[in-house]
Amino acid sequence: MSSEYLIKLGKDIIPTTSTKIILGNTLKVPPLAIGTWQFGDTSYWGWTPAAVKEAKEAFDLACSNGLTFFDTAEVYGKGESERELGTFRKEYTKEQQDEQVIATKYFPYDNRTQFPDVLLSALKDSLDRLGMVKSDLYQIHAPIHPASIEVVANALADAVEAGLVKAVGVSNYGLDEIKTMHAALKKRGIQLASNQVSFSLIRTIPEKSGLIQLCHDLGISILAYSPMGMGLLTGKFGSKGPWPEARKRLFSSFDPEQLDKLLTTLASLATKYNRPQSAIALNWTIAKGTIPLAGVRTPEHVSQNATALGFLLSQEDIKTLDQFAFEGSTNKEWNHG
Numbered sequence: 101m102s103s104e105y106l107i108k109l110g111k112d113i114i115p116t117t118s119t120k121i122i123l124g125n126t127l128k129v130p131p132l133a134i135g136t137w138q139f140g141d142t143s144y145w146g147w148t149p150a151a152v153k154e155a156k157e158a159f160d161l162a163c164s165n166g167l168t169f170f171d172t173a174e175v176y177g178k179g180e181s182e183r184e185l186g187t188f189r190k191e192y193t194k195e196q197q198d199e200q201v202i203a204t205k206y207f208p209y210d211n212r213t214q215f216p217d218v219l220l221s222a223l224k225d226s227l228d229r230l231g232m233v234k235s236d237l238y239q240i241h242a243p244i245h246p247a248s249i250e251v252v253a254n255a256l257a258d259a260v261e262a263g264l265v266k267a268v269g270v271s272n273y274g275l276d277e278i279k280t281m282h283a284a285l286k287k288r289g290i291q292l293a294s295n296q297v298s299f300s301l302i303r304t305i306p307e308k309s310g311l312i313q314l315c316h317d318l319g320i321s322i323l324a325y326s327p328m329g330m331g332l333l334t335g336k337f338g339s340k341g342p343w344p345e346a347r348k349r350l351f352s353s354f355d356p357e358q359l360d361k362l363l364t365t366l367a368s369l370a371t372k373y374n375r376p377q378s379a380i381a382l383n384w385t386i387a388k389g390t391i392p393l394a395g396v397r398t399p400e401h402v403s404q405n406a407t408a409l410g411f412l413l414s415q416e417d418i419k420t421l422d423q424f425a426f427e428g429s430t431n432k433e434w435n436h437g
């Protein structure tokens with residue numbers, strides 16, 4: 101039986117793929133999304149053309165498991181992630197494609213000053229790469245645009261009115277920025293659908309700052325990016341490494357003693373719930389009222405992460421995890437959420 105919830109999952113509801121969350125009064129998505137920064141990104145995730153096969157298998161497996169919500173961005177692999185998704189989608193019927201929800205993002209480069217033209221033109225390029233005529237969810241990647249939030253809101257509203265976008269969202273927006281964007285879109289009769297922020301057991305600041313609550317109060321869903329701490333919480337890395345070169349700086353910034361306690365707790369909960377550690381980390385973000393974007397490279401990642409659904413961590417276990425979780429921080433450059 102399918103059940104639907106506005107903005108976030110209802111309290112004590114066990115998430116399944118037939119549970120749907122409604123974003124921006126428009127989009128129906130499952131409670132777990134798939135992140136695709138990994139598709140095409142060479143510098144951080146070591147993408148090579150040989151990785152296409154596994155990425156395609158991951159996409160197909162996600163779809164056949166009902167995990168039909170995908171997150172990408174124009175900057176991921178300089179458009180490659182969108183191109184790969186566009187290619188993968190071609191094998192699906194129009195009806196199946198309509199069930200998939202693809203969220204992409206506009207990158208607010210410094211030289212993109214002429215709104216709304218810069219946004220409309222970037223959006224059309226993204227749609228071309230994705231092989232779509234209308235974006236499901238179009239997001240502003242970070243609050244670093246060389247124009248006011250009101251100007252950007254009006255450009256997003258123009259995109260909706262031009263029939264190019266179903267719902268609009270933002271990413272990395274802080275408390276005041278969210279209020280301003282929400283109000284500016286409201287003036288144009290549009291509900292801000294989502295704020296995508298880094299949220300996981302290694303970064304709980306969106307909960308502690310009240311951002312998650314504020315967004316929910318304003319009807320805005322929270323999409324949790326890096327919900328497995330970029331792989332750190334999956335159990336494949338120890339608290340002192342070794343770690344992949346690109347992630348070393350982030351992973352080594354955590355107090356190893358606290359990290360050890362967190363990873364040990366995750367491992368014991370994985371045994372208790374008979375699930376991979378990644379599923380425990382993802383279920384914790386779901387229990388906090390967010391929709392995790394689980395980044396994947398392989399079909400094995402998808403099948404393991406899919407087991408984040410079908411159960412709920414007990415309140416007691418959530419409290420134990422909270423005790424060892426890290427607060428993390430914001431930065432003034434781009435991450436205000």
Ligand SMILES: NC(=O)c1ccc[n+]([C@@H]2O[C@H](COP(=O)([O-])OP(=O)(O)OC[C@H]3O[C@@H](n4cnc5c(N)ncnc54)[C@H](OP(=O)(O)O)[C@@H]3O)[C@@H](O)[C@H]2O)c1
Pocket residue numbers: 134135136137138145171172241271272296297324325326327328329330331332334336376378393394395396397400401402404405
């Ligand atoms: N809006 C933004 O500014 C922003 C920023 C970052 C990310 N995002 C979005 O959020 C998505 C997810 O974030 P993320 O990719 O940074 O971090 P993540 O989802 O926390 O971690 C993804 C990585 O975890 C590892 N992994 C995944 N499933 C696993 C499993 N079952 N077992 C073992 N390892 C597993 C893989 O690492 P290996 O590759 O090492 O195997 C994978 O690349 C991205 O794909 C992107 O769509 C948005």
